[in-house]
Amino acid sequence: MIYNKIKVLLIEDDIALGSLMLELLTLNDFNVDWYKNGKTALAGIDKTKPDVIVSDYMMPEMNGEEFFLMIRKNSIYQSIPFIMVTANMEEGIKYRQLKNGVNDFIVKPFQVKELAYKIINVCNLKLSIEKKINPDPFSKVTIKLSEKNFIVSLNAILAVNLKEEIDIDELSKKLFLSRSTLDKKIRLRTNKNISRYIREFKLDYAIKLVDLGERNIQFIADESGFNSFSYFSTSFKIYKGISPTQYIKTIASKVNI
Structure with a gap:
């Protein structure tokens, strides 16, 4: 297990089931915040700062699908496993849930051990992706560049700003160079x-996401910094x-061989 103590945002309107899940997940060393419906969870998600969200589908006021679509509009919550x-x-x-980007399902009735393994797996996948793809900008790179570290330094800055629209003039300033x-x-x-290099850097990031197990194309495009899905698809194919x-x-076929 990679995480020390996983923070779970649990949404379950059934009081008996929610109480049982809270108790058993806590006993299995998870840090759990339990909300009774999607609306209260939406209000409390900033405070919880979860590593993973486990939500019932059928709930009054705001069901699990509505909650999922609502939080995914905010870039802060786009990469939280659901x-x-x-x-x-x-x-x-x-x-429809899979198309929306939900990462996994668990069907009632279920064993808490099954849920625990699913939580650990999706969190470990996310953390592995972050560690392998996002370099520490201060681990190998100094702001003043030597010639041999130019590409390393350039890539570190691109990685840190991957999901933002990269301004080439600002990039030049960070590298202490003229455009x-x-x-x-x-x-x-x-x-x-420059433009082609940045685009292909983002595409390489997208390819690494797929190689590490991600399968949701819209999520991959968003995480790779493409604001347009059609532009991402066209650029990828080229x-x-x-x-x-x-x-x-x-x-996927290679993995299943």
Whole structure:
């Protein structure tokens, strides 16, 4: 287990079941904040700062799907793993949740051990992705660059600002270079202009997400800093020669061999 103590935001309107889940998850060394419905959870999520969200699907006032779609509008909560709990879900509803980006399901009745493993797995996957893809900008890079560390330093800054619209003039300032010098250095080392280098850096990030197990294309596009899904898909196909969907199927088939 990678996490020391996972913080769980639990949403369950059934008092008996919610009390049992709270007790058993706490006994299994999880830190749990329990909310009785989606509205109160929405009000308390800033305070909770959860590592993972476990939510019932059928609830009054705001159901699990409505809560999920609401929090995903905020970039702060877009990467929090989300597990949906349901007693009986029609296939159409289930597929809609997967399309929305829900990470996993657990069907009532269930053993708490099953839920615990699912929580640990989605959290460990997220943490592994963060550790492997987001370098510590101060681990290898100093602000004043030596020639040999230029690409390392450039990549570190791009990684830290990946989900933001990267301003090339601001990037130049952080590297203590003029825009024209930055462009020349990138062209000399990579045969790419600045815009292409940044775009392909983001695409490499997207590919790493898929290789590490992520399968939701919209989530991958958002995490890689693409504001337009169609632009992401087009750029991916030009870069890899196949669409994101085809690439995911290729990787999934290799995993299942």
